[in-house]
Amino acid sequence: MASNRDSEHWHPAAEQKHAEPASSFFAVHLAPHIASQGSQAHHLTRETFSQLRQELLGGRYRQLRLDDSVTDVNKLVCVVLKAGLEPNWKEDGLNRKDFKSQITDCLDIIQAAVEKAPQCLTEFADPEILGKGIRAPLFAWLVLRLIDLFNAWNCEDVQKKIGDIFLSIVYSQSKQVRPWPNGLSVPAFLRACTAGS
Amino acid sequence: MAFLSRRFCVLAQQVRDAHTGPTLGLRNGTLTSSDILQYLESLGVLELKHFSTAILSVPALGESFLGSLNRLGYPCRLSDHSMTLGTFPQAVSLLLLLLDIFVPNSETDIHANKNDSLVRLNRMWALNGYWRLWKVVFFWLRSSPSDMHQCAIPASLQFLASVQNRCNKELPLSAPVPSKTEFTYVWLQSLTELLTLDCLNKLPALHLGLSQSLRGLAECLGHSETFVTCMEDLLLPVLVDVKNDVAFDSLELCLQVINALSKLYTIHVRLTD
Numbered sequence: 001m002a003s004n005r006d007s008e009h010w011h012p013a014a015e016q017k018h019a020e021p022a023s024s025f026f027a028v029h030l031a032p033h034i035a036s037q038g039s040q041a042h043h044l045t046r047e048t049f050s051q052l053r054q055e056l057l058g059g060r061y062r063q064l065r066l067d068d069s070v071t072d073v074n075k076l077v078c079v080v081l082k083a084g085l086e087p088n089w090k091e092d093g094l095n096r097k098d099f100k101s102q103i104t105d106c107l108d109i110i111q112a113a114v115e116k117a118p119q120c121l122t123e124f125a126d127p128e129i130l131g132k133g134i135r136a137p138l139f140a141w142l143v144l145r146l147i148d149l150f151n152a153w154n155c156e157d158v159q160k161k162i163g164d165i166f167l168s169i170v171y172s173q174s175k176q177v178r179p180w181p182n183g184l185s186v187p188a189f190l191r192a193c194t195a196g197s
Numbered sequence: 198m199a200f201l202s203r204r205f206c207v208l209a210q211q212v213r214d215a216h217t218g219p220t221l222g223l224r225n226g227t228l229t230s231s232d233i234l235q236y237l238e239s240l241g242v243l244e245l246k247h248f249s250t251a252i253l254s255v256p257a258l259g260e261s262f263l264g265s266l267n268r269l270g271y272p273c274r275l276s277d278h279s280m281t282l283g284t285f286p287q288a289v290s291l292l293l294l295l296l297d298i299f300v301p302n303s304e305t306d307i308h309a310n311k312n313d314s315l316v317r318l319n320r321m322w323a324l325n326g327y328w329r330l331w332k333v334v335f336f337w338l339r340s341s342p343s344d345m346h347q348c349a350i351p352a353s354l355q356f357l358a359s360v361q362n363r364c365n366k367e368l369p370l371s372a373p374v375p376s377k378t379e380f381t382y383v384w385l386q387s388l389t390e391l392l393t394l395d396c397l398n399k400l401p402a403l404h405l406g407l408s409q410s411l412r413g414l415a416e417c418l419g420h421s422e423t424f425v426t427c428m429e430d431l432l433l434p435v436l437v438d439v440k441n442d443v444a445f446d447s448l449e450l451c452l453q454v455i456n457a458l459s460k461l462y463t464i465h466v467r468l469t470d
Binding site for chain 1: 231232233234235269271272274275280281282283287288290291292294295296297298299315319322325326329330
């Protein structure tokens with residue numbers, strides 16, 4: 001589902017012609033989804049995530065940086081975590097193949113979001129979207145959820161995508177010119193989870 | 198006696214549960230784990246070597262797991278449910294993936310300076326993790342009865358595959374000598390330990406994996422002084438010990454591999470002695 005689609009409907013000239021600020025992109029394409037918070041977020045469909053993935057990776061926004069939309073990207077990842085990765089495929093009436101397709105789409109979206117706006121990782125995840133009353137940076141939620149997902153889906157392509165996201169998260173910090181706030185350290189967090197710091 | 202009886206009942210129940218496929222978590226109050234690797238290490242204490250099909254899970258983070266996060270400034274209640282690690286081989290696979298992240302390779306070098314002290318610190322931390330993980334895997338492999346090897350062998354093969362992968366990415370000829378030495382010692386020590394396994398000659402898949410890993414290590418290091426030193430320090434004493442063992446015949450392939458790839462450092466061991 002998620003393979004070989006990156007170049008669909010995308011052309012460099014079209015990207016230049018239709019270039020628009022990231023904020024516009026979010027207003028048109030993502031805001032309606034982000035507005036679906038809490039339990040409503042569960043009602044996002046597999047097609048929604050597929051479309052989002054297509055917009056971010058294969059559409060005219062493929063090469064767009066989203067550094068000026070960090071908060072929106074943060075919310076996007078929260079929505080994807082909550083509505084895309086957490087639902088129970090049996091209870092939601094999805095067959096396993098369809099749900100796997102949704103999982104890989106969501107992982108691609110997260111990967112793209114982290115690549116396009118690494119600063120979103122240090123912002124606190126939206127507790128309303130995630131449904132938890134705990135204030136923690138987004139990367140902490142991401143790491144824990146991805147570890148959980150790794151073995152819940154014991155298949156190579158999902159695990160490969162999770163590994164790629166881990167790499168992006170860990171090395172995103174070294175790519176930043178500005179230091180991360182409050183001494184936050186993704187490697188330290190991941191080390192603590194894995195084998196102690 | 199009463200305590201032992203209760204203890205036995207608990208373990209017996211866990212064994213029964215394990216074979217019916219439930220989640221096996223560490224909820225015994227006397228055992229604590231602060232991270233995933235420590236959790237796997239703790240399983241050895243419980244002598245759970247027979248749990249070949251159990252789904253492992255660490256308890257809710259609010260208990261003891263990830264207690265160190267509090268020290269790092271994160272809320273311990275980051276997750277209010279237990280974390281599933283899957284079967285033992287799956288948990289090993291996860292840990293290998295997490296450890297691999299901290300070893301710079303050709304893909305991550307563009308983001309990280311190899312000379313950076315933080316990168317070196319991460320590398321040393323990962324090496325320590327590999328070594329601890331290998332101890333867990335080898336314990337399970339050595340302790341499991343032959344009919345239960347289906348749990349430990351996949352995990353061992355994953356570790357060997359990781360060795361080969363790391364060799365290709367971490368030990369090119371251009372890598373700094375200290376890095377080569379550190380990795381070579383850890384990897385070769387792990388492989389050497391495997392050579393001492395009594396039942397190695399009965400496990401062809403493992404034998405093949407070991408041969409390939411040794412070959413990978415030899416290929417990456419070529420004729421370097423590092424490899425020679427490591428071989429002399431680690432491998433040769435073990436080979437001398439096991440050469441009269443019944444398992445030695447099966448090691449011939451390993452020796453042939455090394456001999457073929459490293460003529461300068463051929464190990465002259467007479468199999469017929």
